[in-house]
Amino acid sequence: MTLKRIGTQTVKLENPPSIISTASIVGPKEGEGPLKEYFDMILEDDLWGQESWEKCESKLQEEAVKMALTNAELTESDINYLFSGDLLNQIISSSYCARQLSMPYFGLYGACSTMAQSLSLGAMTIDGGFADYVACVTSSHFSSAERQFRYPLEFGNQRPFSSQWTITGSGAAIVSSTGNGPFVTYVTTGKVIDAGIKDVNNMGAAMAPAAVDTISNHFKDTGYTPDDYDLIITGDLGFVGKDITSDLLKQEGYDISEVFNDSGIKIFAHKEQDTHAGGSGCGCSAVVFAGYVYKELLKGSLNKVLLISTGALHSPISTQQGESIPGIAHAVTISNSKE
Amino acid sequence: MTLKRIGTQTVKLENPPSIISTASIVGPKEGEGPLKEYFDMILEDDLWGQESWEKCESKLQEEAVKMALTNAELTESDINYLFSGDLLNQIISSSYCARQLSMPYFGLYGACSTMAQSLSLGAMTIDGGFADYVACVTSSHFSSAERQFRYPLEFGNQRPFSSQWTITGSGAAIVSSTGNGPFVTYVTTGKVIDAGIKDVNNMGAAMAPAAVDTISNHFKDTGYTPDDYDLIITGDLGFVGKDITSDLLKQEGYDISEVFNDSGIKIFAHKEQDTHAGGSGCGCSAVVFAGYVYKELLKGSLNKVLLISTGALHSPISTQQGESIPGIAHAVTISNSKE
Structure with missing residues (x-):
């Protein structure tokens, strides 16, 4: 095998x-x-x-x-x-x-x-x-x-x-197992990364280091560069987490800014809708993927997307017990081609 | 493939x-x-x-x-x-x-x-x-x-x-991927089964119907009978759930009583240790498998075991909102032979 x-x-x-x-x-x-x-x-x-x-x-x-x-x-x-x-x-x-x-x-x-x-x-x-x-x-x-x-x-x-x-x-x-795509071609599985953030009202900062780790390891593992993607879209980093992720990835030598977006940013008109730093929740990357990303892939206006859903792995109990908030990010490459 | x-x-x-x-x-x-x-x-x-x-x-x-x-x-x-x-x-x-x-x-x-x-x-x-x-x-x-x-x-x-x-x-x-066993040879994945139990102090009854469903489907899918196993061991049905499972499986034509035991029963001396209907928790089937079952497989006193861990999928919130307690049971065949 x-x-x-x-x-x-x-x-x-x-x-x-x-x-x-x-x-x-x-x-x-x-x-x-x-x-x-x-x-x-x-x-x-x-x-x-x-x-x-x-x-x-x-x-x-x-x-x-x-x-x-x-x-x-x-x-x-x-x-x-x-x-x-x-x-x-x-x-x-x-x-x-x-x-x-x-x-x-x-x-x-x-x-x-x-x-x-x-x-x-x-x-x-x-x-x-x-x-x-x-x-x-x-x-x-x-x-x-x-x-x-x-x-x-x-x-x-x-x-x-x-x-x-x-x-x-x-x-x-x-x-x-059969079908005409879009296809899942690569899977990059995240590790738990903890940068010591303790503010439960700042999930973006808590999850950003995990997104950075998974995205940079995805590039290292696959040999891909940001140019290989039409869109690199995270789950729910919001404005705070997206900026941190962009900055930290630049320090690692990956400038993804041209193709980078975040589901939590795309889903609301934030000023008008009073949603502060962005959308979040499991449903955020789920509906943005199932709605926007998937349909744009079908149309062919997107052809290759890296979807990175990001999670904060705390609970109210862990926070009450003084723990910091670790993050995790899982990435899948979704492409109109099997390559 | x-x-x-x-x-x-x-x-x-x-x-x-x-x-x-x-x-x-x-x-x-x-x-x-x-x-x-x-x-x-x-x-x-x-x-x-x-x-x-x-x-x-x-x-x-x-x-x-x-x-x-x-x-x-x-x-x-x-x-x-x-x-x-x-x-x-x-x-x-x-x-x-x-x-x-x-x-x-x-x-x-x-x-x-x-x-x-x-x-x-x-x-x-x-x-x-x-x-x-x-x-x-x-x-x-x-x-x-x-x-x-x-x-x-x-x-x-x-x-x-x-x-x-x-x-x-x-x-x-x-x-x-390599090694001399014991081997995982079959995986039977459970469905969520809800018999309508609402008593949070009777997990055995809530989980038993799921165990019955998974065990009987395991037999149907594989063609195995209870005689093919040295031990069929559930996770944490306890005395109440084990009896229900045994009875319901008999009604479906499978008499497993000769080889059936439960991790939650095996782990305590219940009368002396005042543990009522049995042990429970994720750790129950985990330590009984990792301790007792695995070591007996290595010794060769057991050669083929069906491990069925059983879960009750409720939360305090779902109970407070009047929901019943659904169960699930996942089974793996663990054998000293690859067949």
Whole structure:
């Protein structure tokens, strides 16, 4: 067997799996942002007929997967594995979604890195010969995340300018052993990097060093340069984290500024929408990937994209116990060509 | 490429990866139980010099992985992927452990099914040609779990007889593309099954239907019968869940009673140790596998084992919102032969 490893953190997929469909559902605020035309569905309110925000988040995942299946002309029983995760304690959004879908299920936790993590494991599972079709999905919900990680919304606390706005939304992708692309060609898996940031209202700074580590190792492992990509897009670094990442990568000899963007920046019109440092949450890179990136790849206006979802791996308990906030970043190359 | 799928939920590994080492570390109570001779290390107290139980749990994982590496005569940089998860919110035990180890890291959440989940993904990653060595680890801690899922210990609530005792401990395994076994030969991945149980003090009943589903599908997919195994061992069903599983499997035509045991039953002398319905937690199947099962496989007194780690996928929030407790069970066949 050919070992598919290249370098220290990357694998090159031998028969690059094809992302044959995606679906994205977002909340009302995301549906007023600049990417609104790219989303498959925009909710009118943030409960969607459910009794709680947590239950709404689970429904977001379920409906996103079902919509992606419909888009792929597949049914639930065609899917060999479901890879999903979210931000809530014990990833209840994902598990209660998986209960409804009845697919063999691998629950993941990578905080906001989950979209790239699920695409990584999903693509490897197909390329390894274990599956024909997998579903990859993740979600977040502004209101369920705020009350879990920060304060009850009713408390009305003031948000500092470095804070980000958790996306309400879910993005799903169906990955297949056959199809015409876009293809997952490389997977670079992140290590946990901790720069000592302790400010829970500055996630961008906490995650940036992990993004730098994964992106620079991706270049070293693959031999690619920033010029090889039409777009290098991170998950939810926001304005603070994107600047840090750009600066630190320059110090390592990689100037990605020409092709660099961030899902959390793209999704809102920040001044008008009062979202401070950018969007965030598992759902952020999920809906921007499933909506904007995927559709631009299909159109051919993008041909090769490096998606790096970034996660902050803390909990309120770890913060209360004085711990810093480590980050992780997972990257996948998504290309219209199998090379 | 040969597709390795057999049946609906199982894959047969083409070049079965070898579990080349394990390590297990347990708390004082587990160290007084009937399996004490099998564990590599027994703590004298449940803080191990740390400031909190949560930090102790993270150290348990870290030291278990390091010990397994030493046992395998490997170093941290030899490991291509770390697969781990735990019960704590945002799996902080695993993420803070991964921070110390500096390995490419896939965080998992499968509640107490995590040991088999990590072995499943680890073995598939190796068999798929993506890795030479992976580390699989999980942990739980009685005191961190009690205060998160139930009550502060200081409250001193009375425990009903169907309740289980969360294991303090961590079990790690190093899985390799080469080696002399024991080998991971089959992986059967569970679906989320919900029988409507709402009693958070009866995890065995909540998880049993998932165990039944995975075990019966394993038999259907592989053509194996209970006679093909020396031991079929579940994660933490305890006395209540084990009886339900046995009964329901009989109704499906599988009498596993001759070879069936449960990690949560084996780990304590329940009457003397006052542990009610059995041990539980991610660490339960992890330390019983890494300690007892693995060492008996090496001795040859066991030759073929079906390990089914079982998880309850609820959170305090989902329970407060009136949800039932769904379960999941992941199974791996571990055999001294590659067949």
